[in-house]
Amino acid sequence: MIRLMEEADLEAVAELERICFSENWSYKLLESGLYSAYDTYYVFAQDGQILGYCNLRILAGEGEVQRIAVRPEFRKKGIAGQLMKSMMEKSAFEQVSAISLEVRESNAPARHLYESWGFQAEAVRKGYYHNPTEDALIMWKRMENADPVCVTARNDGN
Numbered sequence: 390m391i392r393l394m395e396e397a398d399l400e401a402v403a404e405l406e407r408i409c410f411s412e413n414w415s416y417k418l419l420e421s422g423l424y425s426a427y428d429t430y431y432v433f434a435q436d437g438q439i440l441g442y443c444n445l446r447i448l449a450g451e452g453e454v455q456r457i458a459v460r461p462e463f464r465k466k467g468i469a470g471q472l473m474k475s476m477m478e479k480s481a482f483e484q485v486s487a488i489s490l491e492v493r494e495s496n497a498p499a500r501h502l503y504e505s506w507g508f509q510a511e512a513v514r515k516g517y518y519h520n521p522t523e524d525a526l527i528m529w530k531r532m533e534n535a536d537p538v539c540v541t542a543r544n545d546g547n
């Protein structure tokens with residue numbers, strides 16, 4: 390089941406980070422995020438185990454999918470899809486104009502996931518990632534209530 394992350398989940402989520410990302414978020418960073426007014430963390434929990442988690446940041450009327458990860462042995466079972474659904478519902482509830490995210494260019498599973506939720510790659514950040522060095526794709530999804538003028542301005546870097 391999907392629920393909000395709690396303090397008791399922090400160690401398990403930090404472990405998930407270590408398993409899933411070469412540049413992983415620390416316990417301290419996750420702890421500060423838990424109490425941030427801008428961040429919403431969801432976990433997918435089953436039989437007392439955290440199988441997946443994600444973080445949505447909402448700032449100035451825009452959303453950003455900052456993190457999503459699923460334990461390797463539980464992938465391709467729709468868990469990330471359920472986490473995405475929770476973030477999309479939260480974004481709609483908060484009436485964000487658009488949602489963005491960054492993803493490694495070579496990360497086919499994540500890109501497929503995001504495309505299936507209506508995200509489109511619109512820009513590249515050269516050498517954004519380290520360990521190994523790689524470009525980031527910036528993907529966007531416009532929400533139905535989007536203000537086109539505002540979104541265009543943001544995409545031009547203004």
Ligand SMILES: CC(=O)SCCNC(=O)CCNC(=O)[C@H](O)C(C)(C)COP(=O)(O)OP(=O)(O)OC[C@H]1O[C@@H](n2cnc3c(N)ncnc32)[C@H](O)[C@@H]1OP(=O)(O)O
Binds near residue numbers: 492497502
């Ligand atoms: C903003 C960021 O966090 S970017 C980094 C994203 N996170 C990571 O790279 C961490 C490591 N990877 C993972 O944890 C997982 O592979 C995730 C989160 C990308 C996907 O999690 P899963 O639970 O396996 O995804 P889920 O089963 O919900 O599948 C979602 C869609 O992606 C597709 N997909 C999943 N894995 C793959 C794959 N290896 N190759 C191609 N497509 C895939 C599925 O077919 C499904 O598409 P569909 O809805 O059209 O059938």
